[in-house]
Amino acid sequence: MVNLDLSSAEVRERRLRSVISYNGTAKDLAEKSKTRSLSINERSFGQCSDCSLGCAQSQTYPLRGAAVVEHSPIGCSQPAMYKLAVNVSNEARGLEAQRLNVLSTNLTEKDTVYGGIEKLNETVREAKRRFNPTAIFVQSSCAAGIIGDDIESAADSLQKELGIPVVPVFCEGFKSRIWSTGFDAAYHGILRKIVKEPRKKQADLVNVINFQGTDTFTPLLAPLGLRVNYAMPLAGIEQLERLSEAACTAHICQTLATYPAKALEQYYGVPEVKAPPPFGIKWTDEWLREVARLTDKTNLVEDYISREHKRIEEPLAAVREKLKGKKLYIFAGDAYAHSIANMLIDFGIDLVGLTTLHHxxxxxxxxxxxxxxxxxxxxxxxxENFSVCNKQPYQVYKILQKLKPDIMIVRHENMAVLGAKLGITTILDGDVNISAGYDGLLRLGGRLYQATRAQKLLQNVARHFITPYSDWWFAQDNPFYFEGGVV
Ligand code: SF4
Structure with a gap:
């Protein structure tokens, strides 16, 4: 059960028994997960990590018309990094470019002794004065969590004073080893403070919980006479208020979306689309059938599906032919990696391995x-080769060395260079929406083929790459050596 009376979402380690390290097979992991028999392991060392605050930022920074106040040291804020990506996404979705309205309370050592609430109050007032936003999100950080500032009470009284929603988001980096907990924290804040009771139900409106990305769901659902209500991150506050009015809630990635989808079902009776996300032919069919069932469009859906199958038959066969014999490896977030794998199987490609960032x-x-x-x-x-690794390059190099794929698909920019340095053609699948539906499958196939044409260039790059790892490490068989092998 989601509990919106609590100020924060329960962390994934406890709620979903999530893990960050595993080495084995997909079948074995799926079996062990049924009995929740894996426990989260501490790594003996980590080269890098993301944090929950970063995931919350990815959802709240791009909210149109809103502002974000980070209650943190200045180093936790990263609006400059997001600005370009957000506006590339705005363009892809046909939206106007936007400014990111982000301020930091800039907590210092002194504030960690005397408290930072006064600074927080001043910064939220400054955000209202400077940006005149429709809502202000106050995001917690490790420092704010450790000193125990009462952000909840401060947000309540600032909301009364300023007359707009002031939404606390509890996403302290130290609280969870699973950075996706930050997605839940952002949605928890939205569900508590933004989503309103429905004024009237909209029978043709489908919530789509997604990341930034192209508007591919409007053309996918239009033949059924349905409209799309995209939730965070590129939405305005008024779109989020209406999440309770939709006929159903669909997700493009279970990692991101099952928490808000469940809450909308539990609190407002908006049913969750209980189907795999629409990536690959079979899953798109199943997703469309379930959306159609929940929106009373069953009479239209089978015709639509068979027309689409017919339409893509020829181009898909051409893509298959071009990709014949290629070996592919995926390194992406938990559920989305599974969706990409499902698409590759439609191409008849040899999936030599898959690594998810957590499970x-x-x-x-x-x-x-x-x-x-x-x-x-x-x-x-x-x-056969399935692992869970939260972005540790020393392990990824070993995995790539063993699997020797022709192509690698990654979800995060900083992972793309790993493949390139080893001469492996690498695709960054940043805009997840673009691969959704029947056309999305063809688009991914086209991108994979185009990428293979850069193989020679990358092989040249690899010749000049000097590895930071020792011969001893490359001689070890097991990339998970420091965690005792299969964990
Ligand atoms: S919240 Fe904590 S883990 Fe995240 S960036 Fe700030 S200090 Fe680092």
Whole structure:
């Protein structure tokens, strides 16, 4: 159960029994997850990490018309990094470019002794004066959490004073080893303070919980006479208020979306689309059928699906031919990695391995059909080389060295260079929406083929790459050596 009476979302380690390290097979992991038999392991060392605050930022910074106040030392804020990516996404979605309205309370050593609430009050007032936003999000950080500032009370009284929602988001980096907890924290804040009781239900409106990305869901749902209400991150506050009015809530990634989808079902009776996300032919069929069932469009859906199958048959066969014999490896977030794997199987490509950044042993709601790993194994069988690794390059090099893929697909920019340095053609799948639906499958196929044409260039790059790792490390068989092998 989601509990919106609590100020913060329960961390994933406890709620979803998530893990950050595993080395084995997809089938084995899916089996072990059924009994929640894996425990989260401490790494003996880590080269890098993201944090929950970063995931919350990815959702709240791009909210149109809103402002964000980071209650943190200045180093925790990163609006400059997001600005370009957000506006590239705005352009892809046909929205106007936007400014990111972000301020930091700039907590210092002195504030960690005497408290930072006064600074927080002043900064929120300054955000209202400077940006005149529709809502202000106050995001907590490690420092704010450790000193125990009462952000909840401060936000309540600032909301009364300023007359706009002031939304606390509890996403302290130290609180969870699973950085996706920050997605839950941002949605928890939205669900508590922004989403309103429905004025009237809209029978043709489908919530789509997504990351930034192209508007590919409008053309996908238009033939069924349905409209899309995109939730965070590129939405305005008024779109989020209406999440309670939709006919159903669909997700493009269970890692991101099962928490808000479950809450909307529980609190407002908006049913969650309990189907795999629309990536790959079979999953798109199933997703469309379930959306159609929940929106009373069942009479239209089968015709639509068979027309689409026919339309893509020829181009898909051409893509298959071009990609014949390629070996592919995926390194991406938990559920989305499973969706990409499902698409590759449509191409007939050899999936030599898959690594996810963490793994949730259960999804919010606990439905079998939203268990993306279990569903992948059920739909397509085992993936022999399956691992979970929260971005540690020393392990990724070893995995790549063993699997020797022709192409690697990654979800995060900083991972793309790893493949390139080893001469492996690497695709950054940043705009997740673009691969959704039947056309999305063709688009991904086209991108994979184009990428293979850069192979020679990358092989030249690899010749000049000087590895920072020792011969001893490269001689070890097991990339998970420091965690005792299979964990
Ligand atoms: S919240 Fe904590 S982990 Fe995240 S950037 Fe700030 S100090 Fe680092």
């Amino acid at each position: 949730d042993q259960i999804t919010d709601g606990g439905h079998e059909i939203t268990d993306s790993l279990g569903y992948l194994v059920k739909s397509h069988g085992n993936v």
